Amino acid sequence: MIDETLLEYIVAKGIKLGASYAEARYHKHKGSYAVTKMDKIISVGKILSEGVAIRVLVKGSLGFSSTNNISKENLEHALERAISRAKALSYMYVEPMNFAGTKTVTRSYEVKEYKKFKDVPINEKIGFYKEVFSSLRNALSQAKLQSLLLEYFDDVEEKIIVTSEGSKVKSSIPRILIFYNFILHLPEKGTIQRMYELGASGGLELLDKWKVSDKIYSEAKVLEKVLLEGRSPPKGKVDVVLGSEIVGLMVHESAGHPSEADRILGREAAQAGESFIRKGMTGKRIGSEISTVIDDPTIPGSYGYYLYDDECVEARPKYLYKNGIINEHLHNRWTAKIFKTKSNGSARAMDYTSEPIIRMSNTYFKPGDYSFEELIEDIKLGVYIRNYMEWNIDDTRWSQRYVGLESYLIENGEIKGLVRNPAIEITTKGFYESVDAADKNLEFHAGTCGKGEPHQGIPVWFGGPNVRLRNIILGVAPY
Amino acid sequence: MKAKVKERDIVLKIAEKVLEEVLKAGYSESIVLIDKSKSVMVKIANNQPSVVQSWDETIATIYLVKNKRVAVVSFETSNIENIIKTVRKMLPEISFIEESEYYAPLPKPEATSVPFTMHRSIIKAFENPEKIVDDIISIALTYNVDKIAGMFKVNMGVRSLASSAGVSLAEEHGTYEYYIRVFKGEGSGQWSSAGRIFKEKNLAEATRIASEYATESSKLETVEPGVYDVILSPMVVGNLLNVIGRMASALNVDMGLSIFVGKKVNEKVFSNKLTLIDDPVNPESYGATSFDDEGLPTRRNIIIENGIFKTLLHNSKTAAKYGVKSTSNAGLIVPHPWSLELRSGELTLEELISEVKNGILVTNNWYTRMQNYVEGSFSTVTRDALFLIKDGRIVKAIRKLRITDKLLRIFSNIKEIGSRPYQIKWWEVETPVFTPYILVEKVHTTKHML
Numbered sequence: 001m002i003d004e005t006l007l008e009y010i011v012a013k014g015i016k017l018g019a020s021y022a023e024a025r026y027h028k029h030k031g032s033y034a035v036t037k038m039d040k041i042i043s044v045g046k047i048l049s050e051g052v053a054i055r056v057l058v059k060g061s062l063g064f065s066s067t068n069n070i071s072k073e074n075l076e077h078a079l080e081r082a083i084s085r086a087k088a089l090s091y092m093y094v095e096p097m098n099f100a101g102t103k104t105v106t107r108s109y110e111v112k113e114y115k116k117f118k119d120v121p122i123n124e125k126i127g128f129y130k131e132v133f134s135s136l137r138n139a140l141s142q143a144k145l146q147s148l149l150l151e152y153f154d155d156v157e158e159k160i161i162v163t164s165e166g167s168k169v170k171s172s173i174p175r176i177l178i179f180y181n182f183i184l185h186l187p188e189k190g191t192i193q194r195m196y197e198l199g200a201s202g203g204l205e206l207l208d209k210w211k212v213s214d215k216i217y218s219e220a221k222v223l224e225k226v227l228l229e230g231r232s233p234p235k236g237k238v239d240v241v242l243g244s245e246i247v248g249l250m251v252h253e254s255a256g257h258p259s260e261a262d263r264i265l266g267r268e269a270a271q272a273g274e275s276f277i278r279k280g281m282t283g284k285r286i287g288s289e290i291s292t293v294i295d296d297p298t299i300p301g302s303y304g305y306y307l308y309d310d311e312c313v314e315a316r317p318k319y320l321y322k323n324g325i326i327n328e329h330l331h332n333r334w335t336a337k338i339f340k341t342k343s344n345g346s347a348r349a350m351d352y353t354s355e356p357i358i359r360m361s362n363t364y365f366k367p368g369d370y371s372f373e374e375l376i377e378d379i380k381l382g383v384y385i386r387n388y389m390e391w392n393i394d395d396t397r398w399s400q401r402y403v404g405l406e407s408y409l410i411e412n413g414e415i416k417g418l419v420r421n422p423a424i425e426i427t428t429k430g431f432y433e434s435v436d437a438a439d440k441n442l443e444f445h446a447g448t449c450g451k452g453e454p455h456q457g458i459p460v461w462f463g464g465p466n467v468r469l470r471n472i473i474l475g476v477a478p479y
Numbered sequence: 480m481k482a483k484v485k486e487r488d489i490v491l492k493i494a495e496k497v498l499e500e501v502l503k504a505g506y507s508e509s510i511v512l513i514d515k516s517k518s519v520m521v522k523i524a525n526n527q528p529s530v531v532q533s534w535d536e537t538i539a540t541i542y543l544v545k546n547k548r549v550a551v552v553s554f555e556t557s558n559i560e561n562i563i564k565t566v567r568k569m570l571p572e573i574s575f576i577e578e579s580e581y582y583a584p585l586p587k588p589e590a591t592s593v594p595f596t597m598h599r600s601i602i603k604a605f606e607n608p609e610k611i612v613d614d615i616i617s618i619a620l621t622y623n624v625d626k627i628a629g630m631f632k633v634n635m636g637v638r639s640l641a642s643s644a645g646v647s648l649a650e651e652h653g654t655y656e657y658y659i660r661v662f663k664g665e666g667s668g669q670w671s672s673a674g675r676i677f678k679e680k681n682l683a684e685a686t687r688i689a690s691e692y693a694t695e696s697s698k699l700e701t702v703e704p705g706v707y708d709v710i711l712s713p714m715v716v717g718n719l720l721n722v723i724g725r726m727a728s729a730l731n732v733d734m735g736l737s738i739f740v741g742k743k744v745n746e747k748v749f750s751n752k753l754t755l756i757d758d759p760v761n762p763e764s765y766g767a768t769s770f771d772d773e774g775l776p777t778r779r780n781i782i783i784e785n786g787i788f789k790t791l792l793h794n795s796k797t798a799a800k801y802g803v804k805s806t807s808n809a810g811l812i813v814p815h816p817w818s819l820e821l822r823s824g825e826l827t828l829e830e831l832i833s834e835v836k837n838g839i840l841v842t843n844n845w846y847t848r849m850q851n852y853v854e855g856s857f858s859t860v861t862r863d864a865l866f867l868i869k870d871g872r873i874v875k876a877i878r879k880l881r882i883t884d885k886l887l888r889i890f891s892n893i894k895e896i897g898s899r900p901y902q903i904k905w906w907e908v909e910t911p912v913f914t915p916y917i918l919v920e921k922v923h924t925t926k927h928m929l
Contacts, residue, residue: 034576035812037580037733037734040577040579040580041576041577041579041580042549042579042580042581042812043549043550043551043579043581043812044549044550044572044573044576045550045551045552045553046550046552046553046565046569047552047553047554048552048553048554048555048556048561048562048565049553049554049555049556050555050556050558050561051536051555051556061528061531062528062529062530062531063530063531063532063533064530064531064532064533065532065533065534065535066532066533066534066535066536067534067535067536067557068535068536068537068555068556068557069535069536069537069557070557074535074557077535078533078535081533081535082531082533085519085531085533085609086531088531088609089521089528089531089609089612092527092528092609092612092613092616093527093528094525094526094527095525095527121571121572121575122572122575122576123572123575123576146735146740146853147733147734147735147736149734149735149736181734181735181736182735183735183852183853185853190851190854191851191853191854192851193735193850193851193852193853265524265525266524266525266626266628267522267524267525267529267628268524269524269525269626269628269660269662270522270523270524270628270629270630270658270659270660270669270906271630271906272906273845273862351555352555353534353536353555355530355532389848389849389850389851390848390849390850390856390857390858391848392846392847392848392858392859392860392881393846393860394846394860394862394879395845395846395860395862399860399879399881399926399927400927401858401881401883401925401927403850403858421850423883423925425881425925425926425927425928426927426928426929427927427929430927430929434929453520453522453630453906454520455906472928472929473928473929475925475928477850477856477858477883478850478856478857478858478883478884478885478923479883479884479923479925
């Protein structure tokens with residue numbers, strides 16, 4: 001931990017040295033991990049990352065400086081570097097930067113670990129890996145298990161953020177992430193591969209809830225059947241039901257990312273790209289009445305949970321698309337100023353080496369009131385794509401592709417057998433306009449979202465119900 | 480010069496001190512890696528800086544063994560006492576886990592290569608990135624473009640290693656990285672430059688290429704997706720070879736994350752035009768280093784020679800499992816490439832274009848994702864300038880398509896390789912790659928259907 005008064009001293013000194021705004025963030029991650037392959041441990045370990053990030057606005061130029069030597073003298077040097085570098089570049093700003101006003105806050109919050117990470121040795125935390133391996137083996141009748149990789153990570157993220165405007169926010173958020181990848185092989189049918197992540201905020205009690213072995217057992221059983229029995233998807237226009245996992249990813253990619261106001265303004269143009277959404281497009285229609293996408297950091301227990309962002313702005317749910325209309329973007333204080341609004345608390349930084357930038361948290365498609373049976377009952381010919389492997393989207397977030405893994409044929413309102421590698425390649429508008437119904441089954445999935453330079457990976461959930469799309473032409477991967 | 484030597488000695492002494500404490504704590508073997516560095520990065524967007532970032536950090540990574548049980552602890556902190564405390568606390572935990580399948584005794588010291596030093600051009604660039612950025616923006620705007628975005632970064636520091644097998648090494652590192660994306664009308668172009676030696680003319684060239692691609696693609700037409708002969712620019716080849724490079728790691732093969740699963744040494748895997756090398760001793764490379772994370776002297780390794788698979792990339796652990804010698808690609812756990820190189824051919828870009836009857840020149844891509852790592856089925860999205868080629872000539876700039884194919888097919892269908900290599904390293908190319916343009920026959924492309 002750090003003496004908080006040192007952070008206060010730094011931001012006050014930043015103002016004295018000519019900054020119009022200064023912010024100091026102490027940011028620490030402490031955790032452990034394990035990697036297993038089949039029924040063997042490859043390695044275990046711990047991580048500790050602890051440092052301070054300083055951000056200043058000087059004559060409309062933004063400076064950032066980070067160090068993991070947190071002595072007073074070194075923090076002063078870091079501050080001076082941020083200020084002098086920003087000052088030296090300020091003459092190049094055609095449009096000087098400024099921040100929208102926000103409430104001054106002093107808050108402290110934490111997520112509880114009911115079973116604390118530090119009380120349990122690593123061998124107990126990952127005690128389930130042998131069970132996962134044997135249940136996966138037991139699930140298979142003909143296919144061979146070619147590979148199983150299982151990774152476990154726990155982490156407690158602690159922050160103290162102080163701004164020159166008098167805000168101070170302290171937080172402590174524990175999280176767990178489990179990643180797995182397995183490959184099934186049948187000589188005459190090839191291979192099928194599944195990757196998935198389970199993640200949430202909380203303590204080791206989450207492992208009891210997740211029942212990883214059971215989940216992998218049922219997935220392996222179905223995927224073996226896909227290998228054995230999977231047929232080509234039907235040709236021509238069909239109705240398609242997309243499962244929560246794929247819908248979650250789609251809204252993350254095609255509603256969340258294009259709604260990042262910094263991307264809309266071109267700040268990420270050389271990296272993750274720009275957005276098909278341009279300034280002034282709020283109020284324009286993007287999809288059907290059913291299409292509502294929400295980003296909400298305040299969902300208790302979520303992987304993307306936070307109550308105040310890294311600019312000390314209070315978090316709240318944002319309706320990015322509301323009943324098919326582009327409704328609200330994700331803002332930090334800089335973009336809020338340009339859009340003449342207030343920040344909605346979307347600035348996040350990965351660690352002490354990272355500047356806060358606009359990020360998603362937990363992004364999901366709003367569930368409807370159908371049951372799954374009602375969703376498929378009037379489909380004469382269609383496909384239900386439950387999950388995926390390959391996906392990507394172009395750099396304006398318009399043209400995207402998802403390739404199904406566990407996918408079913410729908411005939412006359414019933415699930416009839418499995419299909420292999422159906423590919424949906426669709427524009428953002430094409431997707432949201434084609435959705436005509438959503439069921440009640442809201443599920444969330446964990447991911448690590450990448451953005452920024454240097455690259456920042458931050459924890460998010462994405463989710464949604466099963467949704468129905470009308471009149472879609474499917475491709476078949478890989479061609 | 481004296482001051483630099485001192486910094487190297489100081490960082491090595493810290494590594495040796497930590498190693499001493501680790502062994503005192505009761506571990507049987509250990510490697511302590513300490514990297515102390517400082518960096519500066521200026522990001523550019525809309526023809527002006529968007530932020531200037533500076534870092535000053537110490538990173539310690541420690542490999543720990545107790546009775547063939549293996550742990551790796553990673554620290555981003557300057558607090559050495561905290562590091563030692565955590566390592567001590569780890570000992571009872573590591574004792575409870577089972578032996579690692581990948582345990583192998585640490586390699587003994589070998590005759591070391593001459594360590595790299597920091598090139599003076601890097602030190603100079605670090606002192607004044609503001610002027611360099613100002614110059615870049617001015618150069619780009621002379622091409623009459625709408626706007627530019629990009630990044631310029633300089634990093635310098637010292638990396639040290641002390642191991643219980645008796646290795647004690649330290650080396651300076653200093654690199655620059657630059658990429659620029661230029662927009663004009665409907666079009667855009669992107670290019671990168673990186674390396675161990677900073678040259679202003681390399682930045683100017685990258686800026687020119689990105690600007691020319693932007694202006695030449697300012698008006699776009701739509702073409703139907705299908706099967707085309709495709710010229711892939713070094714930006715695209717760099718991205719795909721990063722995938723191949725990761726797949727060449729022996730551990731990734733064991734994990735099932737590779738098209739090399741089941742492939743045997745001397746088996747033909749790709750076109751005989753393709754020779755892929757990992758070369759960390761290239762003094763121009765962004766990835767240049769004289770020793771790997773186990774303290775073995777690095778060397779030039781041919782992964783694929785004339786289409787024939789020659790070796791996976793190994794550290795001493797995977798090497799022991801495979802019954803071969805380490806290729807000096809440690810990675811404490813996962814072996815990885817340092818600096819990839821695709822051997823150049825003989826044709827200029829113009830000559831490559833003249834070889835194409837019905838094809839596409841792809842200048843950049845992003846978001847490469849696999850449906851199946853073993854089978855290598857993937858897709859990647861083109862971005863920036865894309866040109867239709869008919870009967871040996873570029874006829875028009877076209878809208879984005881997706882390359883949707885198999886890695887083995889792509890690299891087996893290489894028809895020609897260009898003569899001029901570029902060093903590429905940017906957001907989508909993590910490991911630096913020296914590569915020319917390549918011409919690939921019969922590549923599948925797709926596009927959204929709604």
